[in-house]
Amino acid sequence: MEEQGVTQVASSSVSKEAAKPDTVITVPADPRIPAPESTSRDFVWEGAGERIEYTATAGYIDVRSDTGSLIGKMFSVAYVAKVEEDAEPSDASASDIRISQRPVTFCYNGGPGSSSVPINLGGIGPVRVKTDGTNHLSLPTTLEDNPYTVLRQSDLVFLDALGTGYSAIAEGVDPKTVWGIDGDADAFCRAIIGWLDANHRWGSPVYLFGESYGTIRNAVLMRLLGEKCVPVRGVVMLSALFDWVQVLPGEDLYFLGMLPTFAAAARYFGRAGTKVDEAKWFDDAMEFTEAVYAPALLRGDRLPAREKTAVAKKMSRLIGLPADLIERYNLRIDLDTFRRSLLADEGRVIGRLDMRFASAAPLPLQASTEFFAGEDAADDAVEPVWAAAFRAHLHSIGFAGAPIYLTQNYAVVNRSWKWDHEEPGIGESSPAPNVTYDIAVALKRNPTMRIAILGGRYDAATTYWNVVHDISCLFLPPELKERVEFKLYSCGHMAYVDEPTLEAMGKDMAEFYAK
Incomplete structure (x- = not known):
């Protein structure tokens, strides 16, 4: 595994921690x-x-x-x-170390x-x-x-x-x-x-x-x-x-940071934004995160049901997951859920280090969050x-x-x-x-x-x-x-x-x- 070894259940920073020999040299x-x-x-x-x-x-x-x-x-x-070395020192006694x-x-x-x-x-x-x-x-x-x-x-x-x-x-x-x-x-x-x-x-x-x-x-x-x-x-x-x-589980900053990246991946795999330029799609998702998504998350269960449904539908158009799933998750889609869900109909999961990579999904019994965090085609490749x-x-x-x-x-x-x-x-x-x-x-x-x-x-x-x-x-x-x-x-x-x-x-x- 190349990077970020942080093991947080809902973290954007978890990394491959599959069984490795304990080695202290x-x-x-x-x-x-x-x-x-x-x-x-x-x-x-x-x-x-x-x-x-x-x-x-x-x-x-x-x-x-x-x-x-x-x-x-x-x-x-x-x-x-x-x-090329600088000119020779004029002082013959000068150090020859340049x-x-x-x-x-x-x-x-x-x-x-x-x-x-x-x-x-x-x-x-x-x-x-x-x-x-x-x-x-x-x-x-x-x-x-x-x-x-x-x-x-x-x-x-x-x-x-x-x-x-x-x-x-x-x-x-x-x-x-x-x-x-x-x-x-x-x-x-x-x-x-x-x-x-x-x-x-x-x-x-x-x-x-x-x-x-x-x-x-x-x-x-x-x-x-x-x-x-x-x-x-x-x-x-x-x-x-x-x-x-x-990177702490349940923190709103985690979900806010993830949304533009999810939107980019959804567009890459043709699940959203297919007719929009890549840079504009990401920029729009950044703007949505700050103007719409952040205020919605900050209100928690004080957000009216009608507004919650509306935000879920807008998120669905951005990140390619069903609006009812997003609403059921209280607008908070974690990384594991997104990686497993976006291409679930194809039997594939997408990468974490680079969400453009994809691989065959693990077996249903392989439900360990720690294991799944490390099963990353972007790294294995x-x-x-x-x-x-x-x-x-x-x-x-x-x-x-x-x-x-x-x-x-x-x-x-x-x-x-x-x-x-x-x-x-x-x-x-x-x-x-x-x-x-x-x-x-x-x-x-x-x-x-x-x-x-x-x-x-x-x-x-x-x-x-x-x-x-x-x-x-x-x-x-x-x-x-x-x-x-x-x-x-x-x-x-x-x-x-x-x-x-x-x-x-x-x-x-x-x-x-x-x-």
Whole structure:
């Protein structure tokens, strides 16, 4: 499973938690027992008349406490372009170490419990696995130069969270100290500082690129890095989730966020809006959500029966389910119900990460909500091939790691996750965090920073309406609102699976880095 491992019954963020071996990998606390040595190989990327020579390095970054004790070893794959050196120092005694000023972007997926394989070989790295629309991939496959890689604008460092991939927690360290919102961000902060120092990159503009739970990590990390005197130049939030309230069962924000995404899926499968442009249909659903649907939900059973029936009929025309079903559910259609119902007459269920994907429905006795949340054709279609291709890619770099690479480790990491968060300026820990406050604090402290929020119309794991709503509730002054840009694509959660979206995203990233 690629992303969002949150297990909430009615949540937009539940992920595949099917039976997996409980695996906690640790490394000895004794630093004399080494991890595998880092390895590097030189490669050439070519595309659209461009040519970039770069070095790929696979290896570990020590994550250490303020007193120097080992917290863990974070596995990374870095791609560093070879650029022309600056002129020789005029002072013969000057250090021969040149401080690169090329941007460097630290990239990761989420989960919690996912490695960075999807965003690397699926998304923005210099090589990728070619996808095939909404069809399942299979072996054999080959890696190709990614024509839209962010390596064109920035060096890239892909990081695996502790407990995923080859990243390991040091022996004697309690996993609870790093498996939580604050502990995880702290570990990434230390790893990023360690990489910058080891690679003499203090002159480089720093960017963060996180997907899904990686956007929660981004929000906290952009504040923490600033507090450690690491100025962040830009932050990319792909498929974002910021306010935890929206994933709690029964919360109206959950149902509001889902409706435009349901409308997009209904149109895609010909169950609604067939004569309307995709973008307009989604925009109309966004407007309906705020102008009609939200006021109706807020009134609860105080909504007159006649008005309830009228809203149900309007919803039916938008999301393609029967009005009587919608009315019976008190206008609150959860994700499982929609996924099971839209194509029930065809014996199929639709995806969660990307609602354009569909597969044969499970048996009636397989009614477990947790099981169904993980039965997602959008994930099954790509993840196994990505994982196999990544192992081959590491061999091409020359890295020999352990036999088991935890592409995902949700069964352990996610189920152990501490969701409490010390909200900045609030003075207390919140069990239902809203990390937009971290974003606002970081942006106010560093008003030169830019933020790009990227979303997909077909993403039911991290719905677009919610993230737009969350940022609007920060009431940023105009000069800071201008630092935040939104991009909406015709894709699902893993935007790069959709090649037209990957192309559009590549152009948007080129503009973002040029600002």
